[in-house]
Amino acid sequence: MRLAIPLAIIGGALALLLLFPGEERILGMAPEQLAQFAGLAAFAIVIFGSMLGMFRGQWTRAVQALAFWMAALVMLVGLYSYRDEITVFGNRILGELSPGTVVPGPSGEVSVVRSGGGSFVVDAEVNGRGARFILDTGASVVVLTSETAARIGIDVERLSFSRPVRTANGSTTAAAVTLDTLAVGPIVERRVPALVARPGSLFQNLLGMSFLERLAAYEIRGDRLIMRPRS
Incomplete structure (x- = not known):
């Protein structure tokens, strides 16, 4: 049951992408943005649910763990978004x-x-x-x-x-x-x-x-x- 909502989100996004192939916007988002949003939302729900299960009754530790995973998620998204710039920077360091x-x-x-x-x-x-x-x-x-x-x-x-x-x-x-x-x-x-x-x-x-x-x-x-x- 814990995975039902994340799987529903991913399944719904996949269904929309299959029903509207070639569309520039789906639910106000580009197809790749919709796919990314669905994946991130499902990931966030899984992490949040896991935190609640692991730290039931220990809300301070749960908040700390959730903050850690959210920071890690933001960092990964940022690294992916600036992957081209990071590659150029790395090549310049290598050249030096x-x-x-x-x-x-x-x-x-x-x-x-x-x-x-x-x-x-x-x-x-x-x-x-x-x-x-x-x-x-x-x-x-x-x-x-x-x-x-x-x-x-x-x-x-x-x-x-x-x-x-x-x-x-x-x-x-x-x-x-x-x-x-x-x-x-x-x-x-x-x-x-x-x-x-x-x-x-x-x-x-x-x-x-x-x-x-x-x-x-x-x-x-x-x-x-x-x-x-x-x-």
């Missing part, structure tokens, strides 16, 4: 603790915290494999080390290293390739022109303009790199 970690934003943008060395290290995926890049706006294209290229499935030994390039270590040659996908967090670009550096000539992957120019915008704000996709 681990430079290079890509932190997604609420509008599709991503941000990366500057590393201790002063550069922006960006964790990305190339052809579905993880790779770490250094932001280099002076590089006209994305550049991969030969080790990274081999790890993502490029046959380095069959490449033609005929394109002259200039790096911080001097002049060298590289091989032109096209990356199937280059992803930084939720930002995914396809068919990205890139270069593979000659073995031993480069020791860091460079995130160059062949990726950056496809973005709607990118900016450096303090110690944070922010990249926004076009769509």
